[in-house]
Amino acid sequence: MYAKTPSYLVGREKIREFSRAVFSTSPLNFDVEAARAAGYADVVAPPTFAIVLQQFTLQQLLDDDDAGIELSHVVHGQQQFTSARPIVAGDELTAVQTIASVKSLGGNSMITSQSVIEDAAGAHVATTTSTLVVRGDA
């Protein structure tokens, strides 16, 4: 298990920027009034936004000399997001990563890691599960 990531404040403009990048057209991702009318405190993040938190845990893995992973050799194998509640602007989130499995397959390594995301109150927000394929020397 790796150390808890530093607290990440989810910004309204970050949600809008991410939403534009994934071609969202949902008003709840962009419009504060629409989000509040739907019962949310602020704009709501798309379902894959938790990848921003997972990115910090991936960095821990890349910085780990014992793992010996070079980013350009990494391709994404599988990804899952399980949501306990929606992420909204203003949330302060942390992630704790656990390596679930490491397998070798034909010169490549498959690393499955899980990141549990919590809010400032320590309540569960989401869990991301990611399988990375680290390609052997081509």
Next chain:
Amino acid sequence: MTLTKQALEALNVGDVVAEREFSFTRDSLVRYAGASGDFNTIHYRDDIAVSVGLDGVLAHGMLTMGAAVQPVIDWLGDPALVDDYQVRFTRPVFVPADGEAVVSVAAKVGQVDAEAGTARIDLLVTAAETTVLGKAQVRVHAV
């Protein structure tokens, strides 16, 4: 309009609930890199992509995954109705420097649990007539 329990009960397995086409360009990849914090060079440097044995620059799997769920959200009416979303990245989406990659999404009902008010939506995601995501499943609830 958000998905109601009545609307969910009326769904049949196999119904196509949403379809959309996306055009990915290098611009989309750079935009996604900045928005997500994923600056893996294989998503914008041809020379590096080739040096690690790829056929060229490919889209972030997470860009394809993030975009592919959007037609489902438009159908649901609320991104927070998605409880679980998983995919396997089965084929890369290559994005040429001077052109586009067209990614098509068709979202079909895979399973309905009327009592629980939940459903599984299966995504068929293709680029260049090849399926690029496997086991792409979105678990949703109605309100």
